[in-house]
Amino acid sequence: MSSSKRNDAGNPRQSVSIAIVGSGGTGALTAGAMLLEAAGRVGLYGLMTRSVGPQIRGGEAAALLRFSAQPLACMGDSYDLLIAIDWRNADRFAAEIALTKDSVVIGDPRGGDMPEMVPESGARTAEIAMKALAKDIPGGRQNMIALGVAVGLLGLPEADLFAVIEKQLGKKGDEAVTASKAAIEVGLAEAAKLDHAVPLSVPSANAEKPERWMITGNEAAGMGAIRGGIRFAAAYPITPATEILEWLAPALTKVGGVLVQAEDELASINMVIGASFGGKPSLTATSGPGLALMIESLGLATAAEIPIVVVDVMRGGPSTGIPTKSEQSDLNIAIHGCHGDAPHLVLAPLSVGDCLFTTQWAAHLAEAMQAPAVVLSDQFLGQTRALIERPADVAFIAQRAAVTEAVNDYRRYALTAEAVSPMAIPGVAGGQYTADGLTHDEAGTPSSAAGHHEAQLDKRRDKIETFTYGDHWADIEGEGEVAVLTWGSLTGPAREAVARLAEDGIKARLVALRLIAPLQVEQLATALAGCKRVLVVEQTHSGQFYRYLRSMCDLPDEVRAFHRAGPLQIRPSEIDAQIREWRS
Amino acid sequence: MSKAQAVAYKQGDYKSKVKPIWCPGCGDYHVLISITRALAEIGVAPEDVAVISGIGCSSRIPAYTNCYGFHGVHGRSLALAAGLKVARPDLTVLITSGDGDGFSIGGNHFLHACRRNVDMTYIVMDNRVYGMTKGQPSPTTEPDWDSALSPGGTGLRPFHPLVIALASGANFVARTFSGDPNGTARVLVEAIRHPGFSFVEILSPCVTFRPDEKEWKNMVHTAPVEPTDDAARAARRIMTDDGFNLGVLYRGHRAPYQPEIGTASVDVADLEEAFLL
Amino acid sequence: MTNLTNIGDLLAHAYQIEIEAVERYQMLADQMEVHNNSELEKLFRKLAYHEGQHAEEIRTQMTDANVPELKPGEFRWAGPDSPEAVDLGDIHYMMTPWHALQLALKAEQQAFAFFDEFRRSASDPDIKRLADEFAEEEEEHVAMVLKELEKYPEPDDDWDDDPDPPVSPE
Numbered sequence A: 001m002s003s004s005k006r007n008d009a010g011n012p013r014q015s016v017s018i019a020i021v022g023s024g025g026t027g028a029l030t031a032g033a034m035l036l037e038a039a040g041r042v043g044l045y046g047l048m049t050r051s052v053g054p055q056i057r058g059g060e061a062a063a064l065l066r067f068s069a070q071p072l073a074c075m076g077d078s079y080d081l082l083i084a085i086d087w088r089n090a091d092r093f094a095a096e097i098a099l100t101k102d103s104v105v106i107g108d109p110r111g112g113d114m115p116e117m118v119p120e121s122g123a124r125t126a127e128i129a130m131k132a133l134a135k136d137i138p139g140g141r142q143n144m145i146a147l148g149v150a151v152g153l154l155g156l157p158e159a160d161l162f163a164v165i166e167k168q169l170g171k172k173g174d175e176a177v178t179a180s181k182a183a184i185e186v187g188l189a190e191a192a193k194l195d196h197a198v199p200l201s202v203p204s205a206n207a208e209k210p211e212r213w214m215i216t217g218n219e220a221a222g223m224g225a226i227r228g229g230i231r232f233a234a235a236y237p238i239t240p241a242t243e244i245l246e247w248l249a250p251a252l253t254k255v256g257g258v259l260v261q262a263e264d265e266l267a268s269i270n271m272v273i274g275a276s277f278g279g280k281p282s283l284t285a286t287s288g289p290g291l292a293l294m295i296e297s298l299g300l301a302t303a304a305e306i307p308i309v310v311v312d313v314m315r316g317g318p319s320t321g322i323p324t325k326s327e328q329s330d331l332n333i334a335i336h337g338c339h340g341d342a343p344h345l346v347l348a349p350l351s352v353g354d355c356l357f358t359t360q361w362a363a364h365l366a367e368a369m370q371a372p373a374v375v376l377s378d379q380f381l382g383q384t385r386a387l388i389e390r391p392a393d394v395a396f397i398a399q400r401a402a403v404t405e406a407v408n409d410y411r412r413y414a415l416t417a418e419a420v421s422p423m424a425i426p427g428v429a430g431g432q433y434t435a436d437g438l439t440h441d442e443a444g445t446p447s448s449a450a451g452h453h454e455a456q457l458d459k460r461r462d463k464i465e466t467f468t469y470g471d472h473w474a475d476i477e478g479e480g481e482v483a484v485l486t487w488g489s490l491t492g493p494a495r496e497a498v499a500r501l502a503e504d505g506i507k508a509r510l511v512a513l514r515l516i517a518p519l520q521v522e523q524l525a526t527a528l529a530g531c532k533r534v535l536v537v538e539q540t541h542s543g544q545f546y547r548y549l550r551s552m553c554d555l556p557d558e559v560r561a562f563h564r565a566g567p568l569q570i571r572p573s574e575i576d577a578q579i580r581e582w583r584s
Numbered sequence B: 001m002s003k004a005q006a007v008a009y010k011q012g013d014y015k016s017k018v019k020p021i022w023c024p025g026c027g028d029y030h031v032l033i034s035i036t037r038a039l040a041e042i043g044v045a046p047e048d049v050a051v052i053s054g055i056g057c058s059s060r061i062p063a064y065t066n067c068y069g070f071h072g073v074h075g076r077s078l079a080l081a082a083g084l085k086v087a088r089p090d091l092t093v094l095i096t097s098g099d100g101d102g103f104s105i106g107g108n109h110f111l112h113a114c115r116r117n118v119d120m121t122y123i124v125m126d127n128r129v130y131g132m133t134k135g136q137p138s139p140t141t142e143p144d145w146d147s148a149l150s151p152g153g154t155g156l157r158p159f160h161p162l163v164i165a166l167a168s169g170a171n172f173v174a175r176t177f178s179g180d181p182n183g184t185a186r187v188l189v190e191a192i193r194h195p196g197f198s199f200v201e202i203l204s205p206c207v208t209f210r211p212d213e214k215e216w217k218n219m220v221h222t223a224p225v226e227p228t229d230d231a232a233r234a235a236r237r238i239m240t241d242d243g244f245n246l247g248v249l250y251r252g253h254r255a256p257y258q259p260e261i262g263t264a265s266v267d268v269a270d271l272e273e274a275f276l277l
Numbered sequence C: 001m002t003n004l005t006n007i008g009d010l011l012a013h014a015y016q017i018e019i020e021a022v023e024r025y026q027m028l029a030d031q032m033e034v035h036n037n038s039e040l041e042k043l044f045r046k047l048a049y050h051e052g053q054h055a056e057e058i059r060t061q062m063t064d065a066n067v068p069e070l071k072p073g074e075f076r077w078a079g080p081d082s083p084e085a086v087d088l089g090d091i092h093y094m095m096t097p098w099h100a101l102q103l104a105l106k107a108e109q110q111a112f113a114f115f116d117e118f119r120r121s122a123s124d125p126d127i128k129r130l131a132d133e134f135a136e137e138e139e140e141h142v143a144m145v146l147k148e149l150e151k152y153p154e155p156d157d158d159w160d161d162d163p164d165p166p167v168s169p170e
Ligand SMILES: Cc1ncc(C[n+]2csc(CCOP(=O)(O)OP(=O)(O)O)c2C)c(N)n1
Pocket: B055, B056, B057, B058, B059, B074, B097, B098, B099, B100, B101, B102, B125, B127, B129, B130, B131, B132, B133, B138, B206, C170
């Protein structure tokens, strides 16, 4: 799938990576978003992430995009096209926007000095005076010129782009639409003058196009929550999780639910525990610092057996870390953060679109087992906007074993065969009990007796360890004696690496865990059966996932850990290279 | 879910069979009686009441009632209760707390609960000490009160919960004394019935770590004036009283926070349209 | 204070006084049970039993009178609590029978005072007669408690000495 190896100009590529950079309100991100939507209309798949400076307004920004006629799981290794509306502070993106000698770089001659990274890469360059050209068009803007250039160099049909312009700018009035179209036309004309095309193979106009969505992982998590039956949310804003809340707030209202903005994360998790105690499937979303604050009450939900979902959109840590960048380093706290023995569920979506399924499944599992479920999304998954096929409808929905009719002699924490005890919902006569974080007996009465402690600890362990999770615990693909074992958002690069190896006739398996805890030890052994080598891949500095696996199960003889802290996501080519090098 | 008031509930219907672990003599026993008395007066079915608490001697109350209860973590009861009440507006929600649980570790939630004004009743048993952890000074402890952890006293100015509640927007503010269970029950009835966030500070002696508080019964007195709906006036009175002035001190008219919940206007599938290209 | 104007009202109050006394003594017995003072547990259970019997007697009188169902706030007590309910603030886990009986004495005296005052102020002869009956009954109880107290000398000053420090359960 890599574009860099098949880069003969004129030959359509299987995927194209594009970066549009600009600063101080030039609108690079808007141009990127329009390009993404236009590509979606054409029937392409795509991803867009953003990289921005620390300024709240007017900072330097990069829209990073990748397109293909095939579903995409991650960003590419390098960029085929870089359009700089201006170059101010663009060197901050040097590490992220990898260029090669096959890359095409378009800059505005009056947009400042081209950063070192461009000449160093040997990329082919060209100049377009975007700012000056925009000046000549009434209401014209340089980002629309850039957009025209991009569409022209990619060879996308302009009609689809115009449809997006009409949809997006229609509410601003005809003038805005006309001005933008005019600027795009200028950009297209400039592109046509260049000998720098980066054409992409595009589905033919009359090919049947499957229903296509444009969605971020954060939106998908919100949608999954609602599909899964979540009707109450409480949260405190935090980057990069806030968009889940912003999406959920109006959406929940429409489906008969509600979102409350809490005063802090200590409050938000307790609010959702309270609402769930009242019978409403409930969720909160946060990032590392918030999860740290929630941990005490995560233990409370475990001990009191209150189902809740906590979506942690991970960012670089520890402490405030890198709020706008991805990392998988909350794994340890998510699994082991609680004091005491506090078994609960930890899940991770494997792609942007999978944020929907995994969150929905998490709601289902939490409710079925009356336990908290932590969903480890991350900044990449959460904030990447993706063109995907419409996620399949799945039947997972919150279904709690509840007592809804008057009862006698009710025992909230009764020991049952499935270890899940029917939960009385306030309002049910005879079901009154006190949910307690103190060790308790079957009736819920506090106790420090060894027997009660052990019985309830066993119960809470058994209910999640003996549950039948089905096939969703992992995505398992390919075959061979080498396996790439990964989880969460690193599944994308790993999947692409395995596909590239396969193109070269190298067999490899992909095992990507969606259910992190409880670890499905036996299923994992089966998935790895016959493997001689396992490469464990993750985005952490210390190899948290690798250590977790090592502590929990036996792995095949030869195991290597490939891990790195954020903010630079591990690229498919790096995983690919690890496997190739290991073989030789 | 609330029952028709056909059944006349007795005080005993609100008490569970669990035997309290409190020290004999503790004011919290009286508070338990006052709460059950107030609920019987109101006549709400025990299963339609939820009593929420944090950690501390005072926070042990939920299990001693025959209502739904939640004994959560230290300091977070107000948040838990707010989530419950917003999700289940049909329930009568009480929160029982102590001066450490409510004003120290839970101080921030106290401010925001007052502001948010969810329709629930916050009962704080103020004994000016951390009872459960063997007698350390709390935010309401006198600056010169000597203890192992703060020899010679903290030297810190005590926190003034009633004034802070007023300033933060509580809709009903009252002070009672545990040793007057009838008076306390009367105030609780009013507090529970009053819309919005009601805050009742109950002076409740800790006989074990503050035996001096046994004297409180000779120090308390009924507020000499009628409650007001003027927060500034109420604040002035409370700031200048001797701390033993009992009764309803403020009744506000702010509408409670209660978002509409439970009526779906669109189908879940309709939400997906926004993502469709 | 009270201005009970009919027999039903009076019976309702008399019954409630006993019921609350029973509940209070049971609560105290539970406290003593939890705090391993079994002598006092037994004593409080016995007191609860006696008050229960008294309540039962009153209940039989209630069957043909028109007794209102009063809510807790509708009882017209003069003091902070029901007259015959022991003040929970006066309890100690190491208390002796002497202390318990002192409290019981005070409770019986309060109950007597309630009916005594009432019978003096009542004008209706039927109500007066019934109030007399209740007052006399409480007077008998006072005497009984006083008699019981003779068995127990006042304990020494160090009765509440506990060499162990308090513990911190949470
Ligand atoms: C996070 C946390 N920190 C500390 C404690 C220990 N702790 C238990 S109760 C308590 C203080 C309780 O004081 P207060 O709320 O005044 O209640 P009281 O016992 O006096 O009724 C403390 C510090 C705890 N349970 N949790």
